[in-house]
Amino acid sequence: MGVGLTAFGPIFAISSYILLANTPLTALGVGLTVLGLTILITPQHPVPKETVQAFIRSSCENLETLFEATGAFMRATYFPSNGKVYAYIPVTREQNIVMEDVEKNVGNLIAKSGRSLGLIIIPPASELIKNSFSEGAGLDTFASEILVDVSEVAESVKVVESDSTLVLEIFRPRVDVNFSRFKAVMGSLPTSIAAQAAAIKFLKPVQVLDERFEGNRIISRLKFLEWTSTPYT
Amino acid sequence: MDKHTLYIITFTILITISVSSLAALGESRLDVYTSIFTLEYFTLAAIFRPRRKTVDFLAITLLIVFAYTVALRVIEVIFS
Numbered sequence: 001m002g003v004g005l006t007a008f009g010p011i012f013a014i015s016s017y018i019l020l021a022n023t024p025l026t027a028l029g030v031g032l033t034v035l036g037l038t039i040l041i042t043p044q045h046p047v048p049k050e051t052v053q054a055f056i057r058s059s060c061e062n063l064e065t066l067f068e069a070t071g072a073f074m075r076a077t078y079f080p081s082n083g084k085v086y087a088y089i090p091v092t093r094e095q096n097i098v099m100e101d102v103e104k105n106v107g108n109l110i111a112k113s114g115r116s117l118g119l120i121i122i123p124p125a126s127e128l129i130k131n132s133f134s135e136g137a138g139l140d141t142f143a144s145e146i147l148v149d150v151s152e153v154a155e156s157v158k159v160v161e162s163d164s165t166l167v168l169e170i171f172r173p174r175v176d177v178n179f180s181r182f183k184a185v186m187g188s189l190p191t192s193i194a195a196q197a198a199a200i201k202f203l204k205p206v207q208v209l210d211e212r213f214e215g216n217r218i219i220s221r222l223k224f225l226e227w228t229s230t231p232y233t
Numbered sequence: 234m235d236k237h238t239l240y241i242i243t244f245t246i247l248i249t250i251s252v253s254s255l256a257a258l259g260e261s262r263l264d265v266y267t268s269i270f271t272l273e274y275f276t277l278a279a280i281f282r283p284r285r286k287t288v289d290f291l292a293i294t295l296l297i298v299f300a301y302t303v304a305l306r307v308i309e310v311i312f313s
Binding site: 027037 | 252287
């Protein structure tokens with residue numbers, strides 16, 4: 001249909017203009033062309049949001065099982081590496097590994113340095129963030145694109161930056177997971193996705209400091225870490 | 234109904250209404266029609282936030298055409 005309108009529209013517009021000298025018919029031809037092109041560039045069967053959300057949930061369930069098995073309970077640190085976001089989850093209490101060394105271990109499931117032991121995982125939505133990242137956009141726009149438009153896990157998001165802390169206000173979260181270990185380690189799903197967006201945007205390790213659930217909004221605080229600091233919280 | 238389908242249907246209805254209304258009013262300037270299409274395109278894009286398969290080159294084209302039209306009008310006013 002889009003191809004048909006795109007092909008017919010210009011022919012109709014040009015012939016109306018040249019042969020009939022009729023402006024409304026010419027405009028109708030232009031309108032049909034615009035409509036045809038709109039149909040062509042709009043995906044007819046975009047992946048339904050329920051499907052995207054189901055994939056994300058399954059991914060979280062896997063991580064919940066992994067965290068339970070390893071006994072991980074400390075907060076994850078999200079960090080960028082080669083255009084993707086990873087999460088480092090400390091497993092032992094003693095953490096003297098610096099984020100620089102954690103980054104060198106990307107590709108391994110386990111990062112070990114002295115007595116420090118932790119997991120390096122690919123958090124849910126990491127791939128979405130990688131595909132949607134655009135250099136020019138501010139964090140506000142980028143977080144909104146990821147949380148609202150692409151994953152549709154929230155209705156809107158506001159970001160306030162101050163020094164090494166980010167305060168996020170996520171309105172009407174539509175999807176969250178009820179995995180207690182996952183939430184304790186990674187934060188709620190919307191916060192986790194926002195932290196990943198912040199990590200890739202600022203190319204710095206990011207940790208979820210805390211989050212509050214107030215009615216239909218989540219207020220989260222994210223903290224930027226230096227590459228030379230340890231991820232221990 | 235899927236929001237993308239609703240978006241296309243709404244855009245079709247708006248184009249039909251605008252062309253027929255302007256034609257009924259006897260409007261004979263093509264730039265008025267294209268400006269209305271541009272306005273409708275951007276308004277619906279802001280409301281429905283449809284996904285795109287490619288870069289939204291249509292938006293860029295419509296914006297350029299709109300800017301050109303406005304520029305011509307401004308020049309017309311200044312030098313008349």
